Amino acid sequence: MLSDTLIIKSTISAWEQASAFAAVHKLSIVDIDKKTAHDFTLVFDFTRVYLLDCRQKKPVEICVDFNSGAAEHRRKYGGGAGQSIAKACGIKGGRKLHILDATAGLGGDSFVMASLGCTLTLLERSPIAFSLLNNALERASESENVELLDITSRMTLHNVSALDALHNIGVYSDDAFDVIYLDPMFPEKNKKALAKKEMQIFQQIVGADNDADNLLEPALEAATYRVVVKRSKTAPYLNGVEPTLELKGKSSRFDIYTKKKLP
Ligand SMILES: C[S@@+](CC[C@H](N)C(=O)[O-])C[C@H]1O[C@@H](n2cnc3c(N)ncnc32)[C@H](O)[C@@H]1O
Numbered sequence: 001m002l003s004d005t006l007i008i009k010s011t012i013s014a015w016e017q018a019s020a021f022a023a024v025h026k027l028s029i030v031d032i033d034k035k036t037a038h039d040f041t042l043v044f045d046f047t048r049v050y051l052l053d054c055r056q057k058k059p060v061e062i063c064v065d066f067n068s069g070a071a072e073h074r075r076k077y078g079g080g081a082g083q084s085i086a087k088a089c090g091i092k093g094g095r096k097l098h099i100l101d102a103t104a105g106l107g108g109d110s111f112v113m114a115s116l117g118c119t120l121t122l123l124e125r126s127p128i129a130f131s132l133l134n135n136a137l138e139r140a141s142e143s144e145n146v147e148l149l150d151i152t153s154r155m156t157l158h159n160v161s162a163l164d165a166l167h168n169i170g171v172y173s174d175d176a177f178d179v180i181y182l183d184p185m186f187p188e189k190n191k192k193a194l195a196k197k198e199m200q201i202f203q204q205i206v207g208a209d210n211d212a213d214n215l216l217e218p219a220l221e222a223a224t225y226r227v228v229v230k231r232s233k234t235a236p237y238l239n240g241v242e243p244t245l246e247l248k249g250k251s252s253r254f255d256i257y258t259k260k261k262l263p
Contacts, residue, residue: 005205007036021042105183180223
């Protein structure tokens with residue numbers, strides 16, 4: 001049970017927001033300075049929401065920050081990840097795609113695609129991941145960085161399961177989605193291929209996406225041009241369905257299911 005491992009801590013200033021979260025998810029809430037023995041802590045600070053993995057002597061913090069060095073670098077230079085995601089989703093030139101990121105997580109991939117000019121609708125079912133990402137988007141919306149404001153203004157997040165949303169997709173956008181992007185968790189057995197520490201901690205708290213296979217069919221129905229699935233290099237095809245095309249990277253690959261040629 002989540003309440004056995006996770007506790008909410010809050011400052012007075014964020015107490016209302018934190019206690020609303022704690023009440024919905026039946027979690028305990030204590031003052032930010034109180035010592036507790038839980039493995040994980042979700043902290044509502046003055047302006048930030050972050051997760052602490054308290055299992056180590058020095059707790060590891062997970063906070064989404066689109067203004068941080070790494071996100072800034074991804075935005076400015078795209079890098080390998082930016083280039084391959086663009087290729088997989090068909091983002092190029094003046095093509096301004098509307099993309100549904102149905103498994104938003106901490107929003108890294110969506111942020112890259114929004115940086116490349118796309119409009120993103122993000123779905124995330126985990127209340128913890130949603131809180132972290134929603135808070136990052138709120139902070140970005142108050143930033144003085146005009147470019148960051150522009151990028152994040154194209155990102156709209158919903159706390160919902162894609163398995164429900166995909167069957168009623170008109171509720172989430174008036175326009176159809178050009179591309180649907182899926183990046184469900186895949187429990188990695190191969191040690192070498194393990195995701196970076198932040199993602200490993202995140203995986204422990206969010207859990208494995210054992211129902212991910214069910215996403216492919218409704219995504220294929222709802223997308224206009226293509227569905228793109230990010231997989232770890234060794235993972236089987238989603239729902240065992242062979243893609244039209246595969247783009248292989250060092251540790252991951254993109255499986256592309258095309259429906260129609262992009263305009
Ligand atoms: C590997 S993470 C995604 C990482 C993301 N691409 C990024 O760049 O941060 C997978 C996320 O998908 C979410 N997820 C899995 N299945 C989902 C579903 N049916 N509906 C909404 N979110 C889902 C999980 O809660 C998790 O946060």
